Amino acid sequence: MPEALNAALALDGLVWVLATTILAGVVYGFAGFGSALIFMPLATIWLEPAFAIAAFSLSAIVSLFTVVPRAWGVAEKSATFTLIGAAFLGAPFGIYLLRVLDVDWVRIAVATTVLVTLAALMAGWRYATRPGVATRIGVGAATGVLGGLTGLMGPIVILFNLGAGSRAEVMRANTMVFLTTISILVLPQMAFQGLLSLEALWLGVVMMPAYGIGTRIGQALFDPDREVMYRRVAYGIIGLAGVMGLPIWQ
Structure with missing residues (x-):
């Protein structure tokens, strides 16, 4: 068994990280967003x-x-x-900040972003103008910077898509395609800046079945007629994750 895989399997809190992964997948499966909003604040209790x-x-x-x-x-x-495309170009600056800032400041940034996003969602904040290409480029770039620093690619785009004038089903699909694609594209950028370890990659492999199971469960639970209920459940879980991820508890 590769040494890096052994190190990943020996991580303190691995069971809790996998449980968090399943929970994040379930919420993503039925709500169409929120996986990183749940995973990042909780996972950083145990992981850098x-x-x-x-x-x-x-x-x-x-x-x-x-x-x-x-x-x-x-x-x-x-x-x-x-x-x-815009997020991909903005991500390297956020990754640079992740590399140079103190770990506790990054954890505070993660938890704060989660809680501010939750407050905006619950308050019904929306971007109210029909967006053009220039607006999308600006939103994408800002998302890349924030996502590179905190791993949270969703907050800005979720709020943007909610007010972009698309049907709920289309908004949900746009967000899912964006989040999945940009999450994968950020990996070579992290490698270029020296932040991609073999242990992290092996942990990602170990997490894959847990995340897959979670998303499948979430999809099976999804019913368009219960969208409001799903959002409320997602908001509650996201809020709890954000509070628990604050460094004051560690």
Whole structure:
């Protein structure tokens, strides 16, 4: 067995990290967002932020086979890939900040982003203007910077897509395709800046079945007629994760 895999399996809190992965997958499967909002604040209780980002990004490959096929036929591809391209270009700056900032500051940034996003969602905040290409590029770039630093690629894009004027089903599909794709594309950028370890990659491989099981369960639970209930459940879990991820508890 490779030494890096042994190290990943010997991590303190591995059981809790896998449980968090399943929970994040379930919420992502039925709500269409929220996986990183749940995983990152909780996983960084046991893992260094860069380690957690890398492992979770690799585990997101599972979504290519579980949630993306259904979303692909509904998503607005041109608009979504504009966001992906801009986020890809913005991510290196966020990764640089992840590399140079103190770990506790990164954990605070993760938890704060989660809680602010939750407050905006619950308050019904929306971007109210029909977006053009320039707006999508700006939103994508800002998402890349925030995601590179915190591993949270969703907050800005979720709020943006909610107010972009698309049907709920299309918004959900756009978000799923974006989050899955950009999570995978950030991995070579982390490797280029020296933040992608073999142990993190092996942990991502170990997490894949857990994440796949979670997303499948979430998809099986999804019923369009219960969308409001799903959002409320997701909000409650995200809020608890954000509070628990604050460094004051560690």
